[in-house]
Amino acid sequence: MNNTPAELTQFAINNITVGHDGIAIVKDASLTLNNGQIGSLLGPSGCGKSTLLRALAGFEPLMSGDIVMDGNTYSTASFTLAPEQRQIGMVFQDLALFPHLTIEENIAFGLHNWPKAKIEHRVDKLLALVGLEDMKKRYPHSLSGGQQQRIALARAIAPKPKLLLLDEPFSGLDAALREALVPEVREILLKERISALLVTHDQMEAFAIADKVAVMYGGQIQQYDVPHTIYHEPATRFVADFVGEGDFLSGIVLDNNRVQSSLGILSINKPHNFAVNQAVEILVRPDDLLHDDDSDILATIISKRFRGSHFLYRVKLESQQELYCFASSHHNHAIGEDIGIKLDLDHLVIFEQ
Structure with a gap:
């Protein structure tokens, strides 16, 4: 304004x-x-x-x-x-x-x-x-x-x-x-x-x-x-x-610019006060985690909600971490099926664990 x-x-x-x-x-x-x-x-x-x-x-x-x-x-x-x-x-x-x-x-x-x-x-x-x-x-x-x-x-x-x-x-x-x-x-x-x-x-x-x-x-x-x-x-x-759907992915700070997670090494694109090797939580919204058939990271669908234009899947990673994931409604997968996923984060939101 x-x-x-x-x-x-x-x-x-x-x-x-x-x-x-x-x-x-x-x-x-x-x-x-x-x-x-x-x-x-x-x-x-x-x-x-x-x-x-x-x-x-x-x-x-x-x-x-x-x-x-x-x-x-x-x-x-x-x-x-x-x-x-x-x-x-x-x-x-x-x-x-x-x-x-x-x-x-x-x-x-x-x-x-x-x-x-x-x-x-x-x-x-x-x-x-x-x-x-x-x-x-x-x-x-x-x-x-x-x-x-x-x-x-x-x-x-x-x-x-x-x-x-x-x-x-x-x-x-x-x-x-x-x-x-x-x-x-x-x-x-x-x-x-x-x-x-x-x-x-x-x-x-x-x-x-x-x-x-x-x-x-x-x-x-x-x-x-x-x-x-x-x-x-x-x-x-x-x-x-409280605001929106989302999950917290566990991670370890590697240095000023990177954090290790079960979805790979992620870039930190804003200043922070976390120490090297500090345990953190990374906010992941459903629109940050996308279905991708070409991804090497697989997750198992444990629940699904049909929302017309898309599915909201609840998936479990190999680390047993559970996250929400969006997928086009054309990708209708069954509960128990493994799908490829990838993170599409513009910026990381990190909190102390």
Whole structure:
């Protein structure tokens, strides 16, 4: 993203710790989000994602650090700006649409101080934006789950908040609807130029909506970066294991440029601090290990999954190491069969064993 004035940092959390009774739940967390940028907090249940989101909304006080929005301090250890003064919108898993109000009344709920004509214009614009302009007089119970999700989003962004917080809003939807709706929500937020932060435990959901992803574990942000870097250059062993499918191949460092593995000698193409003869683990994604009939390295297929365009094989090496391997769907091999494989690594991701 270009660092033009319209895209300067909008909000920042700086080394914040959040907890109760002196026990930290979120520890020393920091991230920034630019104007119009969408971020995501990704991690397993209990890692502190929702607690961090509640602190941003003003529902949780800080033990240390600060939260800054547009240059104004929103939270410190001794001060918490009230949630209603933060100009922050929220969408929850429980959409909490008002059942007794029509769709247009739901969307207009937070606009009671606006002039009537301006309210009607804003509601009509948002209904058109979410593709439900013909449903303004209907009630929430008559809408599908995906339609209710769009209305909840429209209601949250109607007052034009500075930041929108989304706490696992798609988790109650089926997989097909979620896959279709998530990119639609991203487009709506971009058109409205609203910054947003999504909490999710679904990595595909985070990758589909976010410009930057913060992977959390044990109350800490393990890595905060663009999705491509999170996947291909994980900063920690946890991020490597949590994001995407992959395995860890045992190896021994030979020198500054090479590591010995059961798949041969591999080149190390970036600086590292590992000692010669140190045992390491090499991250191998399924797309790093390819089927190759001409390879001298054979592996035995122990399981297979058909995915339409390709197979995902689980193979066992002579060393008894098990790895995932991609193969074209034209290469339909049986479980128990030996196939040739080769590594196709652009760069090595190595961790201490």
